[in-house]
Amino acid sequence: MGDGLLVLKIFLVVAAIAIAAMLFVALYGAKKPLPQSVVNDAGYRIRKLWLGLVLVVAAIAFALTVPFFPYPWARASVGARHVRVTAAQYAFVMPSVLPVDVPLVFDVTSQDVNHGFGIYAPDGTLFAQVQAMPDYINHLPIEFHVKGHYVVRCLEFCGIGHAYMHGGFDVR
Amino acid sequence: MKPRAFGILVLAVTLVAALVPFLDRHAELPIWQHHLLHAGLLAGGALGGIFVTARARGSQGGSAFWLVPALLAPMVAMFAMWPSAYNYFELHPSGHVLEHLLLIALAYITTASAENYAAGLGWIVGGAMVFMAVAAARGFGVSFGNGG
Amino acid sequence: MKIMWTYIVAGLTIFGLMLLVGIGLRASQAGWIPIDTGTFYSLLSLHGVGMITAMAIAGLGLLWYLVDREIHLDERVAMLAFAFFAIGVVVVIVSVVFGHYGALWTMLYPLPFVGTTWPSWATGAWLLGVAAVMLGFMLICAQILGAILRSSGGLGSALGLDYVFGRKAFEAAGKHPPSPQMLAATVVSIDGLIGGASGLLVGIAMIAHWLDPHVVIDPLWAKNLTYQFGHTFANLTMYMAVAGIYVALPICTKRAYHSSIPLVVAWWGTLVFVIIAYFHHLYMDFVQWPAVQYIGEISSYLAAVPVVVVTVFGGLMLIHRSGMKWTLGSMFFFAGMVGWIVGGSAAILDATIPFNVDLHNTLWVPAHFHTYLLEGVFLFILGWVFVSLEQRAEAASNALVRWIVGLGIFGGGALFLISFYVAGAAGVPRRYAVEPAPGPFWAGIATVGALLILVGVLAALVEGIRLARMRAVGSAV
Numbered sequence: 119m120g121d122g123l124l125v126l127k128i129f130l131v132v133a134a135i136a137i138a139a140m141l142f143v144a145l146y147g148a149k150k151p152l153p154q155s156v157v158n159d160a161g162y163r164i165r166k167l168w169l170g171l172v173l174v175v176a177a178i179a180f181a182l183t184v185p186f187f188p189y190p191w192a193r194a195s196v197g198a199r200h201v202r203v204t205a206a207q208y209a210f211v212m213p214s215v216l217p218v219d220v221p222l223v224f225d226v227t228s229q230d231v232n233h234g235f236g237i238y239a240p241d242g243t244l245f246a247q248v249q250a251m252p253d254y255i256n257h258l259p260i261e262f263h264v265k266g267h268y269v270v271r272c273l274e275f276c277g278i279g280h281a282y283m284h285g286g287f288d289v290r
Numbered sequence: 291m292k293p294r295a296f297g298i299l300v301l302a303v304t305l306v307a308a309l310v311p312f313l314d315r316h317a318e319l320p321i322w323q324h325h326l327l328h329a330g331l332l333a334g335g336a337l338g339g340i341f342v343t344a345r346a347r348g349s350q351g352g353s354a355f356w357l358v359p360a361l362l363a364p365m366v367a368m369f370a371m372w373p374s375a376y377n378y379f380e381l382h383p384s385g386h387v388l389e390h391l392l393l394i395a396l397a398y399i400t401t402a403s404a405e406n407y408a409a410g411l412g413w414i415v416g417g418a419m420v421f422m423a424v425a426a427a428r429g430f431g432v433s434f435g436n437g438g
Numbered sequence: 439m440k441i442m443w444t445y446i447v448a449g450l451t452i453f454g455l456m457l458l459v460g461i462g463l464r465a466s467q468a469g470w471i472p473i474d475t476g477t478f479y480s481l482l483s484l485h486g487v488g489m490i491t492a493m494a495i496a497g498l499g500l501l502w503y504l505v506d507r508e509i510h511l512d513e514r515v516a517m518l519a520f521a522f523f524a525i526g527v528v529v530v531i532v533s534v535v536f537g538h539y540g541a542l543w544t545m546l547y548p549l550p551f552v553g554t555t556w557p558s559w560a561t562g563a564w565l566l567g568v569a570a571v572m573l574g575f576m577l578i579c580a581q582i583l584g585a586i587l588r589s590s591g592g593l594g595s596a597l598g599l600d601y602v603f604g605r606k607a608f609e610a611a612g613k614h615p616p617s618p619q620m621l622a623a624t625v626v627s628i629d630g631l632i633g634g635a636s637g638l639l640v641g642i643a644m645i646a647h648w649l650d651p652h653v654v655i656d657p658l659w660a661k662n663l664t665y666q667f668g669h670t671f672a673n674l675t676m677y678m679a680v681a682g683i684y685v686a687l688p689i690c691t692k693r694a695y696h697s698s699i700p701l702v703v704a705w706w707g708t709l710v711f712v713i714i715a716y717f718h719h720l721y722m723d724f725v726q727w728p729a730v731q732y733i734g735e736i737s738s739y740l741a742a743v744p745v746v747v748v749t750v751f752g753g754l755m756l757i758h759r760s761g762m763k764w765t766l767g768s769m770f771f772f773a774g775m776v777g778w779i780v781g782g783s784a785a786i787l788d789a790t791i792p793f794n795v796d797l798h799n800t801l802w803v804p805a806h807f808h809t810y811l812l813e814g815v816f817l818f819i820l821g822w823v824f825v826s827l828e829q830r831a832e833a834a835s836n837a838l839v840r841w842i843v844g845l846g847i848f849g850g851g852a853l854f855l856i857s858f859y860v861a862g863a864a865g866v867p868r869r870y871a872v873e874p875a876p877g878p879f880w881a882g883i884a885t886v887g888a889l890l891i892l893v894g895v896l897a898a899l900v901e902g903i904r905l906a907r908m909r910a911v912g913s914a915v
Contacts, residue, residue, distance in 0.1 A: 120796065121793060121796050122796040122802075122862070122863040123863055123864075125787050125793050125796060125802075129783060129784055129787055129859065133780045133784075136779045137780065143754045143758050148759065148761070148762075151760055152759040154693045154694065157759055158755065161755040161758070168747060168751065169743070169747045172746060179739065179790065180735060180736060180739065183735070183791060186792035188724075188795050189728065189731065192728075207552070207553040230548070230552045230553060231546070231552050232549065232657065234722065234798075236799075236865075236867070238865060243796075243864075243865055244795075244800065247722055248724055249722045249723045251661075251723070251725070252657050253433045253436075253658075254436050254658055255725070256723065256724040256725055271867055271874070273722075273798065273799040273867055274799060275542055275545075275549070275869040276549065277541070277552075277553045278476055278540065278553075279475075280869060280870065281475070281867075281869075281873070351584070354515040354581050354584065354585075355512075355515060357515065357577055357580045357584065358518070358577070360580065361576055368642045368643075369642060372646060372650075373646075373653055373654075374650055374652040404580070407584045408587045409587065409588070409592075410592055410593055411580065414583065414628065418631055418632060418635040419635070421635055425636075425663070426639065428659045429655055429663075430653075430655065431643075431653055431654060432654065432656060433657065433659075
């Protein structure tokens with residue numbers, strides 16, 4: 119939540135390592151060719167370790183992320199205050215003021231097409247989001263700890279006015 | 291039992307099942323159940339097509355142009371499951387039975403054509419068709435919503 | 439060869455035209471050229487469906503040729519499929535140019551019917567046009583799969599089951615496992631038929647709704663099917679082009695690439711993960727069945743394993759200390775593997791649910807798939823074209839040409855893509871005709887990058903024609 123820049127940093131590091139490693143493998147010793155069998159013997163040994171490493175990293179990443187799932191069934195929100203949000207081409211109908219440090223659940227739906235309910239924190243980062251769908255109500259549990267004005271933007275393409283569909287609320 | 295005999299048996303059972311609207315003319319089923327029953331008819335027709343045309347695995351098979359009916363027939367079958375037509379069919383059992391026969395015929399054409407091109411392909415194309423019919427029950431002509 | 443070149447040239451031609459459209463879209467977001475909102479979305483619809491179709495047509499041409507080399511395929515069926523593609527492309531263009539359709543290609547029901555600014559026939563034409571493309575795609579998939587079933591004697595041996603579970607007896611009988619490119623063809627055609635079935639089902643439901651508005655559709659159901667189809671179709675363009683790696687890299691490196699048990703098992707993984715990874719498109723649909731959210735994250739992670747452990751790893755093993763010459767062809771294949779890994783890394787970060795909250799439907803999404811398609815699939819196609827041309831002409835390009843092409847397509851590409859990533863990480867939404875800050879600034883950088891890509895592509899085009907004509911002149915003598 120609000121971790122866009124963190125993801126960008128992780129990505130740039132991973133991409134740089136990947137590019138460097140691939141260039142290294144392609145360029146190292148390129149002037150002195152080896153028979154394929156020699157490269158294969160070493161390569162298959164490395165590949166076993168590499169497979170293990172990839173699977174371990176994937177398992178750890180999965181385990182680390184599960185506690186941070188944003189879903190209502192994944193986090194306690196008993197006794198939370200429910201806030202109704204109705205999206206329609208091209209506006210959001212919702213309260214203009216919300217309380218700080220109170221557990222809330224946004225009950226988000228749409229009157230017409232699919233919309234996205236994206237909440238941007240006062241510092242401009244994307245903070246939370248959920249889809250607004252016709253026929254369905256999505257419950258987004260959230261608690262605001264920072265006061266200020268939060269901008270809401272549509273985050274699912276909804277027609278010609280999509281880019282102009284925004285709203286907001288103050289957290290006090 | 292030889293494959294061809296088994297295929298004919300499956301087709302016969304499916305054709306009998308297709309006649310049900312004549313017996314139970316007042317059954318008003320929700321659309322999703324209707325789709326599932328029709329998926330069953332498609333499965334019967336598809337199995338019939340596979341077993342009646344059964345050929346040895348790895349045999350050369352016919353022209354690849356058999357794929358044209360094999361791909362078009364499932365599309366027509368999906369259109370034949372037009373959900374807003376069910377109200378009409380509830381009142382007109384003969385029309386309903388005709389629709390069933392059409393579905394069985396289309397399923398037969400699908401898998402028989404695919405098998406004519408390559409042994410085994412009928413299972414995949416027929417499976418995809420039955421998948422479409424079963425999946426249709428979840429949202430083609432109905433919207434479940436979550437009611438809050 | 440005729441089929442392959444017809445498909446690849448058609449695909450690359452559409453690519454070129456859509457590249458120009460894409461440059462216009464980014465320049466408009468930068469505020470450099472005026473495009474009104476309605477036209478913007480019409481062009482965005484065209485760009486999206488056009489690019490994915492271009493990559494699919496070119497990739498299918500390559501795959502069809504590789505399968506045809508081993509087991510004969512009927513050319514006339516490939517031409518019939520090509521006719522479906524051509525009809526689909528023309529109808530889609532009519533829908534956009536004359537009908538001003540603008541609800542994009544992965545339109546979510548009920549979008550193309552509600553609040554539209556275009557006539558109803560344009561929506562119908564769009565649906566029918568995309569359906570024609572799908573039909574052509576499925577026809578090729580079914581043709582390839584059927585031919586493989588005929589020659590291998592069944593799906594089990596086509597997928598190498600008997601080889602993996604009984605290797606000693608298998609080899610003692612003097613049998614060979616399916617070649618890597620045939621495994622790719624089997625997996626692409628099976629997943630293509632499954633994705634196609636999803637797409638046709640939701641497409642037919644929408645056409646039914648278009649003809650008879652009483653036919654309601656469940657929006658969550660439609661969304662699942664739309665993404666199952668869209669994700670599978672887009673993802674498969676990569677696996678079509680990957681078949682080219684298995685054949686072309688051994689040519690470039692003068693080494694051999696054989697099927698092995700890890701390779702076969704890796705393709706089984708791909709077979710499964712390609713069709714279920716789409717759940718990551720519905721992470722922000724909190725009403726979706728909880729189990730599939732977990733499956734989405736796990737399968738997105740696991741989808742990477744065959745790539746990083748087998749295909750790209752194997753490709754690098756071929757290149758490592760092989761004495762490979764850096765021609766345009768080999769350069770494209772190497773850079774394509776780099777782009778695939780980089781784009782895949784971005785995709786995996788986005789497929790991580792807590793991060794998806796910050797990235798879903800931001801510019802991060804087009805960032806990763808442009809990396810994957812432009813610096814992956816497209817480069818594999820170009821690599822295949824140039825390896826073929828270099829072999830025919832028995833010549834290669836000089837260093838200056840390689841630098842111009844490389845700086846344009848890779849350098850310009852890096853500039854173009856980084857601007858997508860940075861803006862996406864800052865939360866700028868995708869599909870905004872007019873973006874909030876810092877979107878327009880980065881759109882400007884992206885436009886410059888895209889223009890550099892255009893220069894690189896044009897240089898590659900000129901060089902490709904030069905190599906192709908060398909052969910023509912040579913054979914005339």
